[in-house]
Amino acid sequence: xxxxxxxxxxxxxxxxxxxxxxxxxxxxxxxxxxxxxxxxxxxxxxxxxxxxxxxxxxxxxxxxxxxxxxxxxxxxxxxxxxxxxxxxxxxxxxxxxxxxxxxxxxxxxxxxxxxxxxxxxxxxxxxxxxxxxxxxxxxxxxxxxxxxxxxxxxxxxxxxxxxxxxxxxxxxxxxxxxxxxxxxxxxxxxxxxxxxxxxxxxx
Amino acid sequence: xxxxxxxxxxxxxxxxxxxxxxxxxxxxxxxxxxxxxxxxxxxxxxxxxxxxxxxxxxxxxxxxxxxxxxxxxxxxx
Numbered sequence: 384x385x386x387x388x389x390x391x392x393x394x395x396x397x398x399x400x401x402x403x404x405x406x407x408x409x410x411x412x413x414x415x416x417x418x419x420x421x422x423x424x425x426x427x428x429x430x431x432x433x434x435x436x437x438x439x440x441x442x443x444x445x446x447x448x449x450x451x452x453x454x455x456x457x458x459x460x461x462x463x464x465x466x467x468x469x470x471x472x473x474x475x476x477x478x479x480x481x482x483x484x485x486x487x488x489x490x491x492x493x494x495x496x497x498x499x500x501x502x503x504x505x506x507x508x509x510x511x512x513x514x515x516x517x518x519x520x521x522x523x524x525x526x527x528x529x530x531x532x533x534x535x536x537x538x539x540x541x542x543x544x545x546x547x548x549x550x551x552x553x554x555x556x557x558x559x560x561x562x563x564x565x566x567x568x569x570x571x572x573x574x575x576x577x578x579x580x581x582x583x584x585x586x
Numbered sequence: 587x588x589x590x591x592x593x594x595x596x597x598x599x600x601x602x603x604x605x606x607x608x609x610x611x612x613x614x615x616x617x618x619x620x621x622x623x624x625x626x627x628x629x630x631x632x633x634x635x636x637x638x639x640x641x642x643x644x645x646x647x648x649x650x651x652x653x654x655x656x657x658x659x660x661x662x663x
Binding site: 440443444447448449524525526527531532535538539 | 599600601602603604606607609610611627628638641642
């Protein structure tokens with residue numbers, strides 16, 4: 384027991400001391416919580432148009448809330464950092480994806496076209512068509528484009544970091560990527576960032 | 587609303603998370619105590635705007651709904 388504690392316990396009885404301590408503890412903890420800046424760490428691993436949304440939506444929103452945000456792009460996630468985004472979506476093997484017309488009369492738009500996998504796999508250009516439809520749907524609904532959300536992240540100083548190993552593995556050239564990437568790192572560098580974050584997501 | 591807004595933001599036709607991102611951007615250029623009026627058509631923005639204000643410490647001093655349009659007044663902290 385320290386000298387201060389000794390004086391405190393001598394001049395106060397135990398219950399008074401406990402009461403003083405509890406109050407002081409609450410005040411100090413609250414001050415610490417108030418001063419804490421929340422942080423979000425995202426590991427983005429998918430490179431399709433649909434999966435490009437969650438990391439950028441969450442990162443840009445968190446930064447708007449005043450959080451400190453880092454996103455680690457690895458494997459196919461690196462596609463999201465290309466200067467020229469050529470993201471596509473494939474409904475093949477994804478029974479959760481509604482296939483609806485983004486144009487035409489309402490009754491036509493409401494139909495969910497259940498296309499068999501065999502047809503999707505066999506028709507040339509099916510992914511191009513699905514991608515075109517998703518772009519149109521996004522536009523119709525006032526949803527941001529990936530470029531727009533990525534721009535918002537960059538503007539809000541979200542830390543975008545990329546996986547060094549993936550670049551070598553996939554034979555990419557560093558020139559293919561946006562200059563706003565803050566660092567090229569490996570798992571050992573990002574895990575400590577994730578460890579210190581309040582929220583960590585693998586997408 | 588009796589308090590005139592210092593600035594206004596038209597976020598109609600935009601969907602989550604754009605109304606929040608635009609709101610944040612608009613607030614950045616404003617001084618403490620000034621009021622921002624936001625117009626939105628995104629039904630999700632009603633709850634999101636409350637959560638945004640709670641989290642960022644700005645005050646949501648008023649809101650109205652009429653015919654699918656939502657209006658918010660935020661005083662910058």
